[in-house]
């Protein structure tokens with residue numbers, strides 16, 4: 001999400017290649033080197049650039065305007081970008097997968113379809129379990145992450161108050177932080193904590209369209225967190241809801257990398273041309289943020 005948005009903001013032409021979770025590990029390491037298995041990666045002609053921060057820095061060299069690290073606040077932007085990458089981004093995986101465990105039918109909405117039907121939900125149940133294992137999610141960790149979220153949102157607010165993010169031009173920090181917050185906004189239980197804050201503005205401004213909806217009431221009765229300046233409850237006690245979907249499993253997105261691959265099918269790739277202006281040999285490898 002972050003690298004894609006940066007390329008578009010710079011008006012750089014690129015080809016996006018979406019990789020399927022599972023086979024992406026081998027494909028990424030083949031191009032970007034041993035140990036570089038995560039997406040995104042960018043090929044600038046034959047030069048491999050791996051990881052969103054390295055990609056944004058490289059894009060800035062290729063096309064300095066509009067700057068992602070504006071003069072006068074470049075250091076603060078870099079530090080906020082680092083914070084977004086190292087200290088916030090994991091929540092964008094753990095909290096949505098954490099919620100989906102309790103509403104597995106909602107996994108279909110992340111592919112742009114509706115909730116899954118019962119066979120699709122059976123698939124989702126297995127899949128979501130594998131993401132809990134892969135990301136080390138437990139109810140205890142989820143409770144800790146949920147308890148820590150308001151503090152992180154306060155930090156985002158302070159970055160906006162200091163003018164590091166939230167301006168008319170996106171900085172690297174707007175994109176890095178905004179993308180994670182945008183993913184969190186798909187979780188109905190989290191929205192009351194985020195809505196009305198600077199974080200929501202940054203996320204929706206730079207990432208207006210992002211599919212996915214995990215209905216409120218998904219998290220179990222872990223802890224009640226008061227949304228800022230409202231009296232409502234962000235998380236309510238909830239049981240595990242039965243699946244209510246109507247769509248089939250083949251509509252399910254395939255986010256997350258289970259330790260065992262769910263199928264032996266070869267990696268299918270979808271290719272999309274961007275609508276940007278300047279043709280150059282750039283290939284962005286992306287996948288679902290899992």
Ligand SMILES: N[C@@H](CCC(=O)N[C@@H](CS)C(=O)NCC(=O)O)C(=O)O
Pocket residue numbers: 025037038039040050051052053085086089256257287288289290
């Ligand atoms: N902080 C890294 C995170 C990369 C990352 O964890 N990417 C996820 C998708 S958002 C991924 O590839 N997950 C699959 C995996 O860990 O193999 C970055 O921004 O480049």
